[in-house]
Amino acid sequence: MRAVRGQAAMAVLAACGMLVLSACQNGDDQAAAPDAKPSAAAPAAPTATAAVSAAPSKTGAAPKPSATATPAAKNPPAPAPPSASSCGPDGRTTVSPDTIAVQRYTPEGGMLSLVVQHGTYGCPGRFEPSGPWTYLPISEKAKITATAPILPSVVMGKPISTDELTSWLDTHPDKGLPFHYHLNAAGVIDTLDEIYVK
Known part of the structure; x- marks a missing residue:
C-alpha cells in the first residue's frame, strides 16, 4: 500500500514539474516578442489666415482684416535653417x-x-x-x-x-x-x- 502511495506522489510531482517548465517557456516567448511601438501623429500645420484688405498706413497699427483668422491649435517644431x-x-x-x-x-x-x-x-x-x-x-x-x-x-x-x-x-x-x-x-x-x- 505504501509503494502505491509513493508511486502516486511521484506521478503528481512529475506533473507539477512539467507545468512549471511549460509556464516558464511561455513567459520567455512573450518576453522575447518585440513590443509594438505606436506611431507618432504628425502635428498639424496652421491653416492660412485671412488677408488684410486695406493698404498699410504709416503707423504701426494696421487696418482691420477682411475676415477672421483660423489658425491651427498647434505648431510643428521650429525647422533648422536649410543647408x-x-x-x-x-x-x-x-x-x-x-x-x-x-x-x-x-x-x-x-x-x-x-x-x-x-x-x-x-x-x-x-x-x-x-x-x-x-x-x-x-x-x-x-x-x-x-x-x-x-x-x-x-x-x-x-x-x-x-x-x-x-x-x-x-x-x-x-x-x-x-x-x-x-x-x-x-x-x-x-x-x-x-x-x-x-
Whole structure:
C-alpha cells in the first residue's frame, strides 16, 4: 500500500514539474516578442489666415482684416535653417509654417493681433516673407523674446512685454522682422521669439 502511495506522489510531482517548465517557456516567448511601438501623429500645420484688405498706413497699427483668422491649435517644431543641399532650383525652400515676418499690429475687434506674412527660407538661410498680409491674435501675456534691432546690441534674446513690442511696431512699421511663434488651444499666439538677423 505504501509503494502505491509513493508511486502516486511521484506521478503528481512529475506533473507539477512539467507545468512549471511549460509556464516558464511561455513567459520567455512573450518576453522575447518585440513590443509594438505606436506611431507618432504628425502635428498639424496652421491653416492660412485671412488677408488684410486695406493698404498699410504709416503707423504701426494696421487696418482691420477682411475676415477672421483660423489658425491651427498647434505648431510643428521650429525647422533648422536649410543647408545649401536642401535649396531648390529657385533658391528657396518650402514654406516655414511656424515662422512669420511681423509687419504691424491691430487692436481692432477687441483683440490685439499682429499683422504678419508667412514665407520661405531663402538660401543659404535668411527668412524671406512672401504672399498676402494676414493677422494672428496675440495674448497680452504672451512670452516674447526680442533681439536687435528691437533691443539694440542684444543677440541672444531677452524677454519683453506685448506692450513693448507694439510700441516698437508703432515707430518701426513694415520692418518684417522674423519670429518663431506658437499658438495655444484657442489659436492665439502665446510664445513669440525673434530670430536674430545680422
